[in-house]
Every structure is written in C-alpha cells, then in structure tokens.
Amino acid sequence: xxxxxxxxxxxxxxxxxxxxxxxxxxxxxxxxxxxxxxxxxxxxxxxxxxxxxxxxxxxxxxxxxxxxxxxxxxxxxxxxxxxxxxxxxxxxxxxxxxxxxxxxxxxxxxxxxxxxxxxxxxxxxxxxxxxxxxxxxxxxxxxxxxxxxxxxxxxxxxxxxxxxxxxxxxxxxxxxxxxxxxxxxxxxxxxxxxxxxxxxxxxxxxxxxxxxxxxxxxxxxxxxxxxxxxxxxxxxxxxxxxxxxxxxxxxxxxxxxxxxxxxxxxxxxxxxxxxxxxxxxxxxxxxxxxxxxxxxxxxxxxxxxxxxxxxxxxxxxxxxxxxxxxxxxxxxxxxxxxxxxxxxxxxxxxxxxxxxxxxxxxxxxxxxxxxxxxxxx
Amino acid sequence: xxxxxxxxxxxxxxxxxxxxxxxxxxxxxxxxxxxxxxxxxxxxxxxxxxxxxxxxxxxxxxxxxxxxxxxxxxxxxxxxxxxxxxxxxxxxxxxxxxxxxxxxxxxxxxxxxxxxxxxxxxxxxxxxxxxxxxxxxxxxxxxxxxxxxxxxxxxxxxxxxxxxxxxxxxxxxxxxxxxxxxxxxxxxxxxxxxxxxxxxxxxxxxxxxxxxxxx
Numbered sequence: 001x002x003x004x005x006x007x008x009x010x011x012x013x014x015x016x017x018x019x020x021x022x023x024x025x026x027x028x029x030x031x032x033x034x035x036x037x038x039x040x041x042x043x044x045x046x047x048x049x050x051x052x053x054x055x056x057x058x059x060x061x062x063x064x065x066x067x068x069x070x071x072x073x074x075x076x077x078x079x080x081x082x083x084x085x086x087x088x089x090x091x092x093x094x095x096x097x098x099x100x101x102x103x104x105x106x107x108x109x110x111x112x113x114x115x116x117x118x119x120x121x122x123x124x125x126x127x128x129x130x131x132x133x134x135x136x137x138x139x140x141x142x143x144x145x146x147x148x149x150x151x152x153x154x155x156x157x158x159x160x161x162x163x164x165x166x167x168x169x170x171x172x173x174x175x176x177x178x179x180x181x182x183x184x185x186x187x188x189x190x191x192x193x194x195x196x197x198x199x200x201x202x203x204x205x206x207x208x209x210x211x212x213x214x215x216x217x218x219x220x221x222x223x224x225x226x227x228x229x230x231x232x233x234x235x236x237x238x239x240x241x242x243x244x245x246x247x248x249x250x251x252x253x254x255x256x257x258x259x260x261x262x263x264x265x266x267x268x269x270x271x272x273x274x275x276x277x278x279x280x281x282x283x284x285x286x287x288x289x290x291x292x293x294x295x296x297x298x299x300x301x302x303x304x305x306x307x308x309x310x311x312x313x314x315x316x317x318x319x320x321x322x323x324x325x326x327x328x329x330x331x332x333x334x335x336x337x338x339x340x341x342x343x344x345x346x347x348x349x350x351x352x353x354x355x356x357x358x359x360x361x362x363x364x365x366x367x368x369x370x371x372x373x374x375x376x377x
Numbered sequence: 378x379x380x381x382x383x384x385x386x387x388x389x390x391x392x393x394x395x396x397x398x399x400x401x402x403x404x405x406x407x408x409x410x411x412x413x414x415x416x417x418x419x420x421x422x423x424x425x426x427x428x429x430x431x432x433x434x435x436x437x438x439x440x441x442x443x444x445x446x447x448x449x450x451x452x453x454x455x456x457x458x459x460x461x462x463x464x465x466x467x468x469x470x471x472x473x474x475x476x477x478x479x480x481x482x483x484x485x486x487x488x489x490x491x492x493x494x495x496x497x498x499x500x501x502x503x504x505x506x507x508x509x510x511x512x513x514x515x516x517x518x519x520x521x522x523x524x525x526x527x528x529x530x531x532x533x534x535x536x537x538x539x540x541x542x543x544x545x546x547x548x549x550x551x552x553x554x555x556x557x558x559x560x561x562x563x564x565x566x567x568x569x570x571x572x573x574x575x576x577x578x579x580x581x582x583x584x585x586x587x588x589x590x591x592x
Contacts, residue, residue, distance in 0.1 A: 118439040118458065161567045194561070197465030219463070222570065264567060284564045289441015291564060 011113065011122030018334060023125070023322050025333060027106045030127045030150050030316070034104035037146055039129050042103045044085035050075040055304040056084020058274045064111040066122075078110040082126055083301070083313065090132045091305035099133030099309070106318065118290070121319060128295075128315035135299065135310030137246070140279050141253055143295060143312050147283065148259060154321060155330055159286030163222070163266035166247050166279055167296075169231070170270045172240030173215060177207055187215070192270050194219050222266040225251055231267055246278070275301070283316065285324055292320040341367035379572040381424055381565075384443035386431035386452065389536075390557050393468035394447040398424070401583035403576065423572070435460060435560065444565035445576065450555040451534055455495045461561040463577050467584050469557040470536075473498060476546040477530035478523050492522030493532040502532070502552050520544040 008014075015023055031041065053062040057080065065077035079085065082105050090101055106127045113119050129146060131139045144162065151160050170191065174184045183206065190199040196216055203212040214234040221227045228248050235241065247265060254263050269282060271294075280296035295314025302309050325333050344358050354370070361368050385394045395406040404419035406426070416427045429437060434448035435458035446460075451473050453462065473495065492513045493499045503510040513528050520540055522528040530549065535541060541548065559580060566573055 118436070159568065163567055194461040194463040194566070196463055197558075222567075264570065266567070282567075284567045286568050289439070289562060289564055 009122075011120050013121075019322060019326060022325055022333060023318060026154060026318055026321050026325070027125075027127065029153050031104065031106055033146065033149050033153060034129050037102070037129075037142070039102040039104035042086060042089070042105055044079065044082055044089075044105065044107065046079055046108075047076050048079055048085055050077040052088060053077055053080055053084050056087055056301065057081055061272075064113065066110055066112060079107075080109055080111045081315075082107050082109065082128060083130065083298075083315070086130050086132075087301045087311070088305045090130075090309070090311075091302050091307035095307060100139070101132040102129070103132070104129040125318035126315045127318050128313060130311055130313035132302070132311045133309050135297075137249055137253070139310075139312050140250060140297065143314055144254075144281065145257075147281075147293065147295070147314055147316070148262065150316065151283070151285070154325065155333060156285055156321070156324060157262075160262055161264055161284045162262055163264045163269055163282045163284070164247060164250065164279065165266055165269040165281070166243035167270060167273050167276050168243035168246075168278060169235065169240045169267050170218070170273065172237045172243065173218065173235065175239060176237040177211060179206070188270050188273055191215070191219055191268050194268055219268045222264060222268060224260060224264065225255070227265040227267065243278075250279070279312065281314070283314075285320075287324050287327060288320050290320070292317050292324070341369050343369050343371055346370060346372045378423065379569050380422060381445055381569065381572050381576060382427060382443045383424055384427050384429055384434045384437040384446040384448075386434050386446075386448045386557075387428045388431065390431075390447060390449065390469045391428065394466075394557065395426070397447075397466065397468060397580060397583055401579040403579050432456065438560050438562050441562045441564055444562050444569060445573065446560045447557055448560060449534075450553070450558050451495065451498070453558060453560065454553065454555075455497050457497060459563070461563060461566050462558045463561060464559040464581055464584070466557040466559060466580065469555070471555050472535050472548075473532065473552045473555055474535050474548045475502075475530055475532055475550045475552065476520075476535070476541050477549050478545055479547060489530065490528040491530055491532055492519050492528035494519060495532055495534075498552065499532040520546055 050062065050065060050067055053065055056062070062077070062080060065080040068076045070076050086103055086105070094101055106125065108123050108125045110123050112122060129143065131143055147162065151157055170188065174187060179187060186202060190202060196219055199216055199219065200212065203215060207215065217230070217234040221231050228244055228251065231244055232241070235244065251265070254260055269280060275298055276296040277299040278297035281294065282291050283293035285292050293314060293316035295312070297310070297312045299310045300308065302311060342361055344354055347354055358368050358370060385391055392410060395410050398404055399406045404421055404424050406419065408417060416425065418425045427437065427443060431448055431452045432455070434446040435453060435456040437443040438446040438460055439458040447466065449469050449471070451471070453460070454473070489503065489508060489510045490513060491499050491503065491510050492515050494515060494517070496512045496514045499510065499512055513522065515522060519531045519533045521544070522531055523546060524544055531546070532552065534555070535548065538548065559577065561573055
C-alpha cells in the first residue's frame, strides 16, 4: 500500500495566507524591538552536535531532539533550542568581545514528544533574547521590560501575567533540609505541581513538622508583594532570604514602573532547577491554555562551555502568540495586504512589452498581477 | 466576573463532586445532579460544569478548555499530564492494586503478563523493581483476564474488593491509594488566580466538614 501524498508527519504543518503573514509580522515586530534595545541578531546552525544540547539543556530536555549521525559517526541533532548554541558562541566565538553581549533570535526549533503530552507540534518557532556578562538587577529588569514591550506592541497587553520567582528560595530550603538529589527532585516536582496532599506525606518522614509547614507554605505563596512578606514569616534560612531580598528589590522597581498589574510573585514555580540559577519567570496570556513564554537567569550555562558568566534571557512561543492574535481577531494585526493592484494581461505576441511594463510598475512600487484574462479581485 | 469551567469525571465521582460543590456553598448544583446534559452552567454564572470520561479530564484541563477538574488520582498517575493538583478531596477513595488468582506463579525471573486499563502505572510499578512484564491493555472487565488465561495478574482499581472476590482474585499488593483530586490548569491558576483561590479554599473547608461528619 502506498502512502497518500497528502500526508505529512505528525506535529508538522503548513502556514499560509493570513497566518503566515501574521507570523512574519510578529517576528518583525519582536526583532525590531530587540534592535531598539541594542540586541544583535544571531542565526545559529539548524543542525548541531547532540552533545551541545546535552550540555546546554541537560540530558532530559535534550533527549527530545531528533537525532542523526554525521558522516564521521558523530551524533547530530536538529536544534531543540537556540540558547545552547548561543551559550557556546559566547564562551568561544565571542570570548574576547567586550561585555555585556546582547543577542536575539527568531528561529524554528524541533522536538519529539511522547503521545500523551498536550504539545503536538514538533516544529515551533522561538523568539528570544539573551543578555550575557552582566549580573545585576538592571539586566533582569531589562529583559522583563523587553518582554512587556513585545506583548504591548502585539496588542496583547490587556490580559497577560508574568510570574516571578527566584530558584534560590527553593534551593535554600532544600539545602537546609539536607536532601540528596533524588529527594530534592521529588520535592521540586511536588511543589511545581502544587501537590499539597502528596507533599505532606512525602515530608512526614523527612522533615520536622515545622519545616514541613514552611515548605507547604511555599506552594501557596503567590500573589503580589504581600506574598514576599508572608514568605518571610515561614522561611528562615539565609540562602532563601537573600533570594527573597532580590525579589523584593525587583518588585519595588516594577512597582515604580507601574507594571504590577502584569506581575505576580509565584514561589511555587520551580520547573527547571538544573538550568536556572536565580530569577525565573513565566508568561501567561488570557486565552492561551498553556504558557506562552519563559525566561530567567542561568549563570551556570556558559560554565558548561568553559567560561562561566552571568546570563539572563527569555523566549516567547511564536506559535502561541500567533494563535492568540488569530483567535482574538485583532484587526490591526490581521490586515491583509492592499487589494489595489494592477492587472497586466499576458500578450503572447509581445511578452517583452508586457514585462517591461511590469518591471517599470514594480520599480514604482505598484502591486501587479500577471494574468491571462481579467480576474475579479 | 470570572467564570470557571470545571471538568468532572463522569461515573463514580460525579455525584460526590457535585455534592461537594453544594456543601461548599459555592453554588447550587441540584440541576446538574438531576440533568443528563453534558455541560451545565450554575445559576450565578460563576461555574460551568462539563461531564467527561475520567481519562479525558486531564486532557480538557491541560489544554485550558476547562480551568479545573475533579478526577481520581489513579487517572492522574496514568495520564502524566502536566497539571497542578492543589487539593486532595475525600471522595472517591479507592486503591490501585495488583491482583491475581490464588497461587499465581511469576514474580520470579520469568515474564509476567499483566492485564490492565492502566498501562503506564503498571509499567512504572513493575519497571521500578526490574520485573519484565508484558502489558495487555484492556478497556474493561479486566478481572476476566487471569481467569481465562490471558494474563497472570491484573493492575486495577479496587473500591470494595467485591468484584475481585467474586472472580476468584485477591490483592497481591497495593500500588497506591487514590482519592479524587482537584486539578488546575497552569495558565488558569495564574490568570484567574482569585477565582481559583476562592474555589480551593471553599472546597478545602467543605472537605474538612465532610471528614468530620463521616468520622
């Protein structure tokens, strides 16, 4: 039996017409904003060594990559993220460039998924930026402000929330309990899933009642500034408190920028601890059932490539943004190209006259349609 | 006003879940209890209930079509969906067990044939102890499989144990205890934080009352 030609592999699709134009517009809008903040575009290889992504994303995440063997037998992968290749470039290619580096990209990434995950796409486009070589609240705020500007420029500013956390709050708590890495990861999963019931039975045999209460509070500590105040009531180790201080500092500035409507503190957001080292944030927008972006500080990433330096960045999911704008029927974003165009009829006897007219009209910037008969627009 | 869509697992948990909503004072669910409609809005307009197969609850919630769901822990363990589960409820108490006819062979070096509606749970459970198993996925009447020789044992949900007993099976091991869970979509948890917070608090209060009464 032969496969029908119409069939395309799972998780892949065509984009055309209005949707294709919209995707291009989102990309251009974002890239021009990055440029406005002095970020330089970087285009990374579509195929790279699999080991690059293992170093960059951690083995679990890299495992989702499509893999091939190179002609010399080394394992290659279709890039499952862009950040890994950027981290390598900053540590090698750009090692001698003055810091900080500001880099941005818009590129498709490829991931395989298990049958049961709700993520069906295997090709998706990431829009992101990285600020490397500067560890300061200023750079954390810079990338948050850029994310806000992108969402505002896409007319999505009525209903988005960016949740903020610092992974050191969790790390401090886990360290004070003296957990090994297995218990630590289980604790992380339970907190990340806000799973109070299973967390309580997990901690019953591993922590004092007092510590247990402090940790179950972590799950519930989300909200505006008051969440930090409540956290100080239950969290006592120095490492966590330093993280709470950093978040408070950040929040004060967000407050002064009158952006608090768009921000929430969420100390239960501990999704990728092997990767992030300080601030983490997630972007949610009304109408999208899953998060549309995420980011944070990952100071250890470049160390995997031999040159440790502070880095912060974020990535937005172009597909999710396009989906929201399409569903929201945003007229400004969805405008079709002008219908005004000049029809140039094909005259088989004199193609040179036809095309010299067409080329002249194009030079004047007119929109032309070459046709063999009148077409109603 | 924020409306929350709640996906409720049809069947075993359905009436218990709706009673819990009524007891919590969140809304009047009498219509939903007597109706056969699959989607029903409460009078205040604060809640919309949809009734779907248990295995589909995580799907609706993960996609954000429903903001919250009420479903057994067994289904969550099986589905591996990325959901928040902020509250364990007292309804739908049952156990996920390995059951077999008396004198089952296996558990040794050989291949164990396991019939189940829960292939992930079964694979994870036996995988964790290094036991090779052949998982035979069935969609119902799992108890028949060992009786007729299709499998050596089963992994299934047990409430009273009566069905097992009547088919000559007994519990070999308990894999996990299960009760109903409130699950919440990650985006809804942030974007509808206030409504979700109110829901969690009210259900938690109602759950505690329920426990006191049953004690």
